[in-house]
Amino acid sequence: MRQLRNTLERAAILAEGNELGGELLAMATGIGPSIALVDQGLLTMEAAERQAIERALAHYDGNRRQAAEHLGIGLRTLYDKLKRHQIG
Numbered sequence: 001m002r003q004l005r006n007t008l009e010r011a012a013i014l015a016e017g018n019e020l021g022g023e024l025l026a027m028a029t030g031i032g033p034s035i036a037l038v039d040q041g042l043l044t045m046e047a048a049e050r051q052a053i054e055r056a057l058a059h060y061d062g063n064r065r066q067a068a069e070h071l072g073i074g075l076r077t078l079y080d081k082l083k084r085h086q087i088g
Contacts, residue, residue, distance in 0.1 A: 003072030004052055008045055019044055050085045053078070057087070 043051065056067035068078040082088070 004049065008048060011048075012045065046085075049081070050087065053081055053085065053087060062088075 052071065053067070056070050057064070060066040060070065064078055064082075065075055068075045071078070073081070
């Protein structure tokens with residue numbers, strides 16, 4: 001959670017409005033635009049969090065413990081977020 005929160009906060013600081021674009025998240029994470037975690041469209045903070053969780057779960061073949069570790073959040077926090085975002 002800490003890493004995800006920090007990334008989203010960095011992107012929010014760079015944003016000019018209430019939505020985050022892929023370029024901002026790429027800059028905040030330090031990864032290039034070609035492998036940014038989001039499409040080129042604009043995302044809300046909630047949508048960015050949902051997408052990060054979905055991608056982590058996909059990367060770790062649904063292993064929630066590994067996804068939570070990768071996201072920097074506790075397993076219980078991940079379960080809470082899965083419920084809030086209505087993810088599998």
